Amino acid sequence: TVSQFPEVEKVNERIANNDFFKDVIDGLSSQPKNLKSKYFYDQAGDAIFQEIMKSPEYYPSDCEMEIFAEQCAALAEAMMCSENEFDLVELGAGDATKTKFLLRHLSDQNIKFSYKPIDISENIINYLHATLPVVFPKIQMEGFNGDYLHMLKKVSSTSQKRKVVLLLGSSIGNMNIGEATEFCIKIRGTLSPGDMLLIGTDLRKNPSTILAAYNDKEGVTKKFNLNLLTRINREFGANFDILDFDHFPTYDPLTGACKSYLICLKTQVIRIGSFALSFQKDEVIDMEISQKYTLEDTRSLASSSGFVPVADFYDKKKWFLDTLWIA
Ligand code: AVJ
Numbered sequence: 001t002v003s004q005f006p007e008v009e010k011v012n013e014r015i016a017n018n019d020f021f022k023d024v025i026d027g028l029s030s031q032p033k034n035l036k037s038k039y040f041y042d043q044a045g046d047a048i049f050q051e052i053m054k055s056p057e058y059y060p061s062d063c064e065m066e067i068f069a070e071q072c073a074a075l076a077e078a079m080m081c082s083e084n085e086f087d088l089v090e091l092g093a094g095d096a097t098k099t100k101f102l103l104r105h106l107s108d109q110n111i112k113f114s115y116k117p118i119d120i121s122e123n124i125i126n127y128l129h130a131t132l133p134v135v136f137p138k139i140q141m142e143g144f145n146g147d148y149l150h151m152l153k154k155v156s157s158t159s160q161k162r163k164v165v166l167l168l169g170s171s172i173g174n175m176n177i178g179e180a181t182e183f184c185i186k187i188r189g190t191l192s193p194g195d196m197l198l199i200g201t202d203l204r205k206n207p208s209t210i211l212a213a214y215n216d217k218e219g220v221t222k223k224f225n226l227n228l229l230t231r232i233n234r235e236f237g238a239n240f241d242i243l244d245f246d247h248f249p250t251y252d253p254l255t256g257a258c259k260s261y262l263i264c265l266k267t268q269v270i271r272i273g274s275f276a277l278s279f280q281k282d283e284v285i286d287m288e289i290s291q292k293y294t295l296e297d298t299r300s301l302a303s304s305s306g307f308v309p310v311a312d313f314y315d316k317k318k319w320f321l322d323t324l325w326i327a
Contacts (some may be wrong), residue, residue, distance in 0.1 A: 093117030184305030
């Protein structure tokens, strides 16, 4: 039957069979309510995350940038435990700002390898295909658009070369330790002995420094969280009023869990598609975890997922660690 309301019909079409929609309804029907942070990154979210990285309080990207800018010779050397040509596979390549330091070094040394960025954003993969070959004419590259494990399996099935996998930016922090372990076990499952994984982790430090990074004075992080409600409004015709929600970041120095919540400021019913979901005043939506690691945490993650640590790269303040593991 054709709806008399073409707008409603359009939304209904979009939400049938849509993982994002299912996750939103599941999450907001759960107790406690939750939304998945991987959905932060629509076009507006990408731009707000760029703003976060420029905020004075958000240190992790600066720290990892310093590691890549100053230590890529040592990084490259540690990665090349064999003379053979290899695949450099990056999970969540983004615009490859940090990786470009490494690509520059490898290219200048005439080292034989292929760069294989994987990203969930088709936009990003197209951008990398359009720009990298111009900057690095000597480097072979092939981008893959899709989710990490799926695309990693695809890379494995289409190339016999040794693989060095990059998971930078403390993306692993968006999983709790249990989820991170499962994820690393799955990555290990796609790799062969001699393959490597370089993981960026944000280290524990003064709790006030950590909390401030997720509670910047300008309110960019707040805007980043609220943008997910705006995205749900736009994509599914929901009726969130972002003024009815507040951003509440926490950091627990005992567990290293840095978490963001949205707090509902009044009792209300929110419509999303054909669903009506009730929100109580002061009810909490669990939005994001950014797990902070100790060196020991990274060691046990490596051993419980079948990797052996081979080298560690810190920034000068020792706030961030890129740790290289071998399968
Ligand atoms: C992109 C996952 C590394 O958790 O620090 C920044 C995202 N969230 N501010 C992080 C984020 C709030 C970021 N990662």
